[in-house]
């Protein structure tokens with residue numbers, strides 16, 4: 001059996017796959033500078049005969065690894081970027097590994113490794129069973145901050161692909177059909193005039209005043225935006241010391257809403273507020289766009305294939321050691337926190353999970369027509385071809401993403417098992433799509449219907465470049 005061949009490869013190589021995931025966990029590199037992580041994954045794929053194009057779409061850490069030829073073309077995505085200041089040891093209590101350093105709080109170490117393993121396993125099955133077509137692994141940088149996939153989509157890296165599968169660690173086996181929010185990421189630069197804040201303040205024009213007044217304006221706007229919208233900001237630069245009127249200040253905003261037209265409406269209002277703040281303070285304002293991403297287009301056909309494969313393969317079995325670690329982590333999550341996380345998932349029957357440690361069900365798909373309040377650049381890929389990102393239980397129930405608990409669990413027992421399970425599910429689903437033209441055609445037809453007459457236009461301009469030097473600023 002072609003699927004068994006792929007699953008066997010993953011089972012036999014599970015030590016290697018876990019080792020790669022753990023190495024990426026240790027590298028914990030931020031978006032766009034995931035040099036060691038991307039090389040590790042790309043080299044492994046090259047070792048298995050994949051042709052690797054490195055540095056695609058203007059990002060040194062983006063790559064495409066291809067095996068096979070002709071149609072159909074099935075894509076597997078992998079991410080490998082970490083999050084700032086989340087460094088944490090692999091222990092079930094909060095203990096920093098390396099102060100101020102990044103950590104894998106979203107499990108992208110597993111994301112990249114599960115995809116890589118699936119791609120190699122698919123290739124093994126294709127080779128042995130003479131399955132026609134192409135498998136492509138897309139090495140996607142900077143999901144957390146600069147939406148690497150949006151640049152890859154704009155530059156045609158995904159063109160010609162028939163379906164794309166990807167896996168994301170989570171606290172449940174999540175196969176929902178929910179959409180996510182579109183997002184716009186923009187920095188506001190204000191330029192004023194420096195002066196001695198004590199001796200000659202009248203000579204100064206404070207860029208920090210402008211940042212603060214803009215934020216106040218936006219906070220008054222909140223009452224008048226739709227319920228599902230989200231607006232968040234940080235002040236990146238607010239001056240140097242109090243006795244100098246700040247001549248330069250900078251804020252960074254994310255604006256989110258379900259639909260791109262809703263996003264545009266809110267963003268344009270914010271832009272007016274920023275202009276108003278500049279007028280009020282007699283400073284100059286410039287925007288710098290860091291791109292935007294779309295709302296995801298779900299695909300029930302591919303989702304159902306994934307669920308079928310999840311059920312056939314069966315959930316992982318945990319060792320006593322895995323469960324002991326999980327129980328210790330669970331003690332750090334309050335019942336209120338857990339209930340809030342479960343409820344947010346909108347999963348039918350989520351109440352059943354309140355007293356459980358780890359998700360032990362593979363539910364039917366849910367949430368069609370609803371949105372979650374995060375965003376992902378997977379969405380932009382989902383406008384190009386049927387695309388599904390599913391989750392497997394990597395963390396104990398109630399663990400929020402981007403937390404120290406998630407960092408710790410992404411490098412140990414249950415995380416490792418979730419990685420192997422996910423790789424198998426991806427490989428099996430890709431083989432279904434490669435060998436069953438009925439399933440692939442149905443997925444493509446559904447995709448066409450969901451898109452309808454809506455047009456995708458990248459929320460970055462044709463000449464926008466990935467901000468490669470962002471961490472040096």
Ligand SMILES: [Zn+2]
Nearest residue numbers: 106108143168
């Ligand atoms: Zn993530």
